[in-house]
Amino acid sequence: MTVHGQIVGLAHGRGDVAEFLRRAGVADPAHDVTLDDPRLIEWRGGSLDDWPMPPA
Template identity: 65%
Template sequence: MAAPIVIHHPSPTGGRRVTIRGQIVGLAYNDADVVEFLRRAGLPDAHDLLDQPDWVEWRGGRAHHYEAA
């Protein structure tokens, strides 16, 4: 089963698109942005999920890096 949260590759201008179950929830420029998107989606302990591959898939680039591609 695929992870429900995907943090996509860094964009050419910086930041990473974040989707939850295929729905775009925003453009993150750091982990705090991702945590806020997940909190708004009803995941209060979101920070603990960022390094759990069952929950989060980091596509392209290194995890936790948001600089321009």
């Protein structure tokens, strides 16, 4: 996963994506990250729907 052109890690699920965005200061740590916001995330080679929801 890259944030502003910098490699920040390998995401294995939605939670990883959100955490990398928080650590990079792109997302507010106090709020849920909206992973379907095209202003925040550009999905390549798939989409958010390709990442299963974590178990409840």
